[in-house]
Amino acid sequence: MRRDDTQGMTHMTHANHSPLWRAALLVAATCLLPTTAGAQGSALPLQQTACTFSGMVHELRGAMKTGSPAYRKYVLEQLKMAAKAMPAEELLAMVSQEREPDVLEALGKALVSKAGFVEDASLVQPLLQRAQGDADPNLRAAALKGLRATGSVDMMARNGNVVTYEQLIRDSSPVVREAVVGNLVDESAKVYFGHDKAVSETAVSTALASPDPEVAAKLLREVSMEQVGSETVGKLKGQLRAENPTLRAASATALGGVPGAESAGATGSLVELYRNEKDPAVRKAALEGLVRLGMSGARPTLQSLRGVAPAMDPEIDAWLAALNLNLQEWHLLLREKQRIRK
Template sequence: MNRSLRWRVALLASAAWLLPATSSATGSNPPPFQQTTCSFSGMVDELRAALKTGSPAYRKYVKARLKTAARVMPADELIGAVQQERDPDVLEALGAALADKSSFSEDSALVQSLLTRASSDTDPALRAASVRALRGIGSVDSIAKNGNVVTYEQLIRDSAPEVRQAVVENLVHENAKVYFGHDKTVSETAVATALASKDPEAAAKLLSEVSMERVGHETVERLRQQLRTDHPGLRAASATALGGVPGAEAGSTRQTLVELYRTDKDPAVRKAALQGIARLGMGSAQSALESLRGVAPGLDPEIDAWQSALKLGLQEWHLLLREKERIRK
């Protein structure tokens, strides 16, 4: 069976549930099958219509069916469509199917057309759509296997905020949903991307929301250097990130955060430092927190809340954080 026929068979299988039901109990005869043409252009036309007027469930279905068919269809048609598409929503859906095919076939070269559009298209909406299409796969690895010709560090410097937002959301999603916070390369790429950014808010979101549990010493040092930046939001995000560094870095990092709390005058930065100290120490953070009582009297209730939460002996960070917030209310 050639490739063209194989992907058409896959498409028909994915749509089998749409065939009319028959009932042998009533004795009714099923309607005869009718010959139809299943073409890629027809799929794109249906996708385009669904994205404009279809219900959310139908749009989801059409996108999923396209991904299923794309896994076995010839890549050339899909790449050509990605290169020519001018509607951002359609481009994102086509690109997501191409990215999924790339991941499924372990052929990273397939995403190069997306990276090219993400970096060079004149329309920022299409650049952003091309970036978003990479979400949900191991995009950091795919970018590296394409020779780092286009990287997230480059894309985060895009003049369009929607492109920068797409980069941030890709890395946050990949860290949390693809690797569950356990991939060193993704975490270090997120830090490098944040530090390459000229957008403090985008950088802060990356640093505060990406897991740092596997980063190396050099990355920890780069985070410490960010505690001296002029932007308080970025200082706070760096303190939050430092709270999640590996155990081997915990002792020295805790002292760094203690000193940050004593010297930084911004309340948000100080609160982030307290959170980082609590996270690094978990059960052993009590003395470090107590040593800071009275440094900023207005934040002593924050110290009290952390100490009360720590006494519960919770071992999962998200549970401890939730309990602390409950106490603080």
């Protein structure tokens, strides 16, 4: 493939939407599917057939029930590729009518793929409507999972924030709330590698909107905070006074990952938390946050906290011992501290 062809596919210019490009996609989406999917990935002869959505979804349905993981992935990729060129109406209708959670999730992924390709975020609205309003919580969760590991926060914003994660986290079903958390954690880690401000700040606002402290705490612990702004840092500081100790601890952990420009204020808040807190788990999280913020520069702060809560002094000593190893990477320092404090 020529360089300009590669750039065209990467950047999705208007030329990509030409009849020739659409035709090329249709050719690329020609199916090579076995007549029956092997449950253990058994080798079956492939037959070339023209792809239609109905035929591909029928094959997907069988793959979800009896196919190997590799075969399911293959069929899903075929569906996503075909979705870019096939008429949106057929896919939208299937998304609106599907009743099997696994198939709905796959159709959602295909719809999101098409929405990104044609640069029309409004295409995901039927998927978001199911995530918000379907009577079956498993289908609501499946619709949400269709957005996983994509730029869903940006897509929701470009769709006018008609449906948001802050709304969805209030769902009455745990499986839906878990899907919200999974989407934001994966998007932060796997799509933007912790470097997207909008995703991180959406995770904080979603956590604050959650009626479930455990769900909120999971978001704050697992989503990167390295790009958040001052306003969001202020919100995290406010959660250090939350009634639930798990939420206070998660907020302390989150504050440990804020940008360097916010580190002085975050350090002061964590020191105050450690001095006034009674829960050992929260104090432990505060120490971890302080070390992450300051790394080797955290030594004087840790030393100043010895004796505040004598039972916690072994935790401080473990951090000081780990810091003496002069490790420069946070994950290595954390691993060594955990080894020391077994």
